[in-house]
Amino acid sequence: MAGAAGVNDVTTQHSTADLRRWRKYLADERAEAAVYRELAGRRSGEERAILLALADAEGRHEAHWAALLGDDIGKPVRADARTRFLAVLARRFGSVFVLALAQRAEARSPYADDPQATPAMAADERIHAEVVRGLAARGRKRLSGTFRAAVFGANDGLVSNLALVLGIAATGVENSFVLFSGIAGLLAGALSMGAGEYVSVRSQRELLEASSPDPETDHVMPDLDVGANELALVYRARGLSPEAAARRAERVLTAITAQEQPALTGPIEAVDDHEAIGTGLGAAFSSFCFFASGALIPILPFIFGMQGVPALIVSVVLVGIALIVTGAVVGLLSGAPPLMRALRQLAIGWGAALVTYLLGLLFGATLG
Template identity: 40%
Template sequence: MSHSQHFESLKKQLQIEVDTAFLYESIAHIQTDENLKKVLEALAKIEWGHAKRVLKNIHEIKPEYSMASPSLRAKIQFKLGKVFGYESIINSLAGIEAQVGKSAIKSKLQKGEGLTGFEHNHLKIIEAVRDNEKVNVSGTILSQFEGRHKSVGGNALRAAVMGANDGLVSNMSLVMGVVGAAVSNTTVILTGTAGLLAGAISMALGEWLSVKSSRELYEYQIAIEEEELDASPEEEKKELVLIYRAKGMDEDAAQKLADKQFENKETALEALITEELGIDKEELGGSPWEAAFVSFFLFAFGAIIPLLPYFFTSGRNALYLSIISSFFGLFTIGAAITLFTGKNVFYSGFRQVLFGLSAGAITYIIGSWLGAAIV
């Protein structure tokens, strides 16, 4: 590695440490549980320590280099967390800690050093924080959004981006196809509007069915578990003890915890639902209608972008404006994706533009060919 490459690598590492510390601190400030708050603040303090060590290494190359500030990406990520929920940030931090742990192990193996077993400690801590039911990760608007897209990324922000992207790319391709066929402006508007409504309704229906069917499945499993608890409570307790032991508890501790949970039926059922079925009861709280409405809105928001110019102008002017507006829409979506991928904003943005406009160009060519063939 050259001198300049080493410097750039250290700069990137410093920014990651600073951003990680900033996000730990920011999430700590919104916690109501004092213990979780102290854990997150301690992690932030450790990350600031890492940042100082990296800065010390940088000073060996450039003594005048100063400590980095939290990046715009990290600040936007936290701001969006207020709306979409902080789960994406927690998952992002877990990903960073996993990568750091792997790098530490790889480095030690290359140097011939022995592993301590503590390389993934930070990952274990942040995963424990994420899984703690007391942790506050909720947003204000889309925290109840569930279903097909949410399962892809595990959070509402990703669902929002993907929903808007689906609408934009699919309707842009449809609009470009009919424009290529040289139809009238009115036909473009009618076709684009039909595509917007058809796609948005389809997405909303799919989201409603997804949330509704998931809830019905969970409720069915819980009902069966409740019947089993009524029929054979001792057998269910034994199963719970085995689950706790499988998680690493010794026999006495597992038995005591199971006895505590089985002091009354409500806590026993709660424990069995969580430990045996692996169901988070909060997943039952999402409204199918709310999920359907949000899905409809997100798809429609993306789908209107390439269609909007045709309401105000026509012909080539409308086509060029549609392409320009789609360009900016696609770039914005690509840039938004970097909030949870960590990729370069311009790389991700222009990649999204390339794929999206390529789809539009293909349908435009097919539409031109079909239009000429039919005429």
């Protein structure tokens, strides 16, 4: 009897654990569906339709757990902290940050290892991660040009001016000289970064424009020699294999024969590289402002009158915090672990500053 009672106790405990887990899954699915609906409410067209379809899919998963629980569904429980945080971000911002976090959440689904989750549900979650990855990639593409300039500008400002301040201070010069050196580094670096980004982005856009097909070519297509099929050379030049180029050219020429007007100039894949690069002025302004903002942080202690080692310590700590923030933001947007990106950013920034400080000590000792 005691043995039977023990078995019954274990079974009851196991059943209770199952019910608790299923209720948690149910709450998470409801919260994830709400996140996608919130995001859909801030978008239009194809992106809105995709997000609503994802919400419907989460609704099917919700129905699975509700049916499994039956009369034991109990009171609603709270979703996990990550999903609740996503819901708050979706309501407030609806940005690419939310999609990047949702991508990571979908990729961590436990359904593949849960016997009560169907294989279709586990497969759905994997596919959802890829769908969200695609949506996040669209958002990353839209902001990549200006964002790249902003991130690089801020990090360059933080690291270069911290290294400058530490290197100058290590030589033993007066506090005012360190401050003025930092201000000069801020202005010179911000102007240089802004000018460099403008030239870089303008050059990239001009190269893209030179590589884009001529729209006037469409008008001569009805006059092509169908027998020669030279149109295939266009597609081969764009990177298709001879066989694929011939098939595509044949389809286009067939359309011409049917008196349709296919577009030769459209890209093989609908990707707007100009949008990804951004504008020259936007990148220049973003780079200038963020470099200046980053370069200001290392000299803040000196601006407020601090001197010597305490000022340097505060400067290093402030820059470290800023590097962690920028690294985490880049990690979130790239779908990578934000903590690892933050620590990598911190190690690189502090490492560069340490090398400059040691060189300053060396030169200071030599000059002394």
